[in-house]
Amino acid sequence: MATHWTLGCDATLPHRLAAFWAAALGYVAEPGYDDPDGASIIDPNGRGPAIGWLRVPEPKSAKNRLHIDIRVAGEGPWDLVERERLIRARVPQLVDLGATVVREESDDGALGHVVMLDPEGNEFCVA
The missing domain is CATH 3.30.720.120 (Signal recognition particle alu RNA binding heterodimer, srp9/1)
Known part of the structure; x- marks a missing residue:
């Protein structure tokens, strides 16, 4: 267990x-x-x-050494078109909650994940 x-x-x-x-x-x-x-x-x-x-009294000062990945597409193998649709649908919802988009990362031409920041600037990914 x-x-x-x-x-x-x-x-x-x-x-x-x-x-x-x-x-x-x-x-x-x-x-x-x-x-x-x-x-x-x-x-x-x-x-x-x-x-x-x-x-804590001090603000965030460096890149996270650990972060959360939100896996909207679940576990592989993936239908890459559907995976991109799910990622692109989830990102604006997270922005509405207070997140910020940093950049998109591609794997072999397909959207792999989107790097974002939570409301205090902690990095996370939507994949």
């Missing part, structure tokens, strides 16, 4: 990031977690890891 784990993150505004990532991933606020300087979200189906944020 796999070990349950939580991805712990720093944030300037932990509740803002928790709300963004809950909407982006289909997660919900962790019941019973009530901390003004922290926030936690969980997979409502209990399959994915919890993700938590703690308030």
